[in-house]
Amino acid sequence: MKKILPITIVLIILCLGAIYQNNSNLNLVVFKLTNKNEIKEGDLVYRVSLFSIFPVGEAVFFNKEIQEYEGKKVYYLRADAKTISIPSVFFSASVVLGSYIDMQDNNPLLFKQRIKISGKPDVAKEITYDQKNGIMSIAGVERSILPNTQDFLSVIFNLRKMDLSKTTDFDMNINTNQKNYALKGKVTPREILVNNKTYKAYIINADISRRDKNPYHKSKITIELLSDKENIPVIIRVFTAGALINAKLVQIK
Secondary structure, eight states, X not given: OTTHHXXXXXXXXXXXXXXXXXXXXXXXXXXXXXXTTOOSSSOEEEEEEETTTEEEEEEEEOOOEEEEETTEEEEEEEEEEEEOHHHHTTOOEEEEEEEEEETTTOOEEEEEEXXXXXXXXXXXXXXXXXXXXXXXXXXXXXXXXXXXXXXXXXXHHHHXXXXXXXXXXXXXXXXXXXXXXXXXXXXXXXXXXXXXXEEEEEEEEEEEEETXXXXXXXXXXXXXXXXXXXXXXXXXXXXXXXXXXXXEEEEEO
């Protein structure tokens, strides 16, 4: 009995380490995708885990569409996320995000968000952006925004379109609530070898903080991307409120 306990602890640690590597190692994730011939354009499906170990949900970033908004053609972006079956026994939640993007400057014109949490009323939010006049409107309340203010989906969209080979750092404005936030990041190029093929990749390390220097609203985000026709986010890690959330690309439909 005395020997079984330490052996069990070692096995658990090894298993957790293997799961962490499986969710966090860029080479391993790309290896699985290439075996499915799935390095392509399409809907990006992510498995979401807590601390890069415990699976908690799934998220899908749908491929952009061209739609009409206020009489002109725009890009429409959508992302859905939900808890998976095991956590849903205790807690279930889902979120649907939608963003209408100006095709000329890739800035958002309208952002929609709907959150469902078990046992609570649904929460819906709609934001319109007047980028020219530096104003956004939420439920009839207007707030000042900075030039080229982004929402969550347009940030990812712009990073996917960015020429990372010519970028060493960037600074974006974000506002989807009340306060203006900054997304400041640095870009590091790298190459990975998978199945005897070299892929160009980039690592983005960024900080999210309030423009008014409030010290209590800060998060860190790391995005590992493959550079193809456009940048494909393969692994996204967000550290916020003491928790590490990891999203690993598992399928491109």
